[in-house]
Each structure stands twice: as C-alpha cells, then as structure tokens.
Amino acid sequence: EVQLVESGGGLVQPGRSLRLSCAASGFIFDDYAMHWVRQRPGKGLEWVSGITWNSGGIGYADSVKGRFTISRDNARNSLYLQMNSLRPEDTAFYYCAKDSWRDYYFYMDVWGKGTTVTVSS
C-alpha cells in the first residue's frame, strides 16, 4: 500500500524552529518528486515547497523562501521540512505529497494525513 506518514508537528513559539518528517512506503521513493502543501485553519491549499527525485530541483513559495528548507533522504525513504523563524501565519496543517513525476513539479497523486503546526506564544 502506498503510504505517506508525516510527523514532527506541534506547538512552537514565534521565531523558533521545527522540523517535519515524512516517511514514505509502498513505492519507489527516489523515482518521484515530493512536496509539502499546507492548509491554514479554515482555508484552502497552499503549495509550500517541492523537491525533485535527486534534490536537483528545489522550489519554495515566496511566503517561506529563506526560512524553510526542504530535503530528502532517498536511502531512508524520507522527506523533510526544516522550518526556521516561524511566524503565527505559518500555523497550518502540513501535508506531505508525492508527485506523479520525478524531474518536474506536476500534480500530487498521493497525500499523507498531515501534521499540525501551531505557532503561538
């Protein structure tokens, strides 16, 4: 069964850091690009960051550029999101999602259940 399981969310104070992880199983992880997508409370979906299969192509939304870093470990079938200088507006549900392709950012055909990040003092 194809599965993505996120972890690492929680309550954090503004300005602090948090690292999200996503464990993948049921497919050949290094054959696909991966993404983080977030959903603020009561709002729609927002693409946060993506990474191609070999980490050769990395992109960020303007809202997180310079603060968040995406990475992957193909040997561990894992995706990560290092979030620094967190702001209250980063409060959201964060989803890990598998792309349908390896070299470009296309559409997301598998999603994890997500993890909650709350930034508040």
Place this chain on the structure above:
Amino acid sequence: EIVLTQSPGTLSLSPGERAILSCRASQTVTSSYLAWYQQIPGQAPRLLIYAATNRATGIPDRFSGSGSGTDFTLTISRLEPEDFAVYYCQQYGGSPLTFGQGTKVEIK
C-alpha cells in the same frame, strides 16, 4: 504566478443532481496542466483529475474534467452522498504551483 479563481464558492445541490464547477486561470495553463482534487472535511485531499481531462486511478466515471487555455470545468454527473466535499483545482504549467481557493459542494 498563475492565479486560479474557482466559482461558485458554494454549490448547494441534492443527491442525484449534476454539479458543474469552474476554474479560471489568470493566464494560459501550458498543455492543460490542470488537476482537480476532492477534500472531505477532516481528510487529506484526493486526486480526481489530471491533465484537465484524465481521471485518476479508481475515480468513478461520474467525475469528468474539461477545458483548456484559461477555462476548466469539473463535472459530477450525478451527486452521490460521498461527493459532498470541497474541490480544488491546481495548475502545474507554471511556477510556482498554485491552487484555486476551492468550491464547496453542500447538500441542499
């Protein structure tokens, strides 16, 4: 950045009725690189349609997508109880990836 505008914001329909959801892009979406997702409250999004017209694996044929250029449509031919949800379009023809704001299909 390609901005996607979905309409209507909310669609109130009864089971068995047809739902027509619109997604309009601020500029041409290259190669009709547009996807549709369904999100049931409390669940992760699920891919329905990719490349504007192709149903994803396991998606019932009552869901269909159409359109090109800047105007795209998701049609649900006969609403089933499990179809009442929020639907998002997403374009992957330009960078960054962007989503529409969503259309909620609710029971009338």
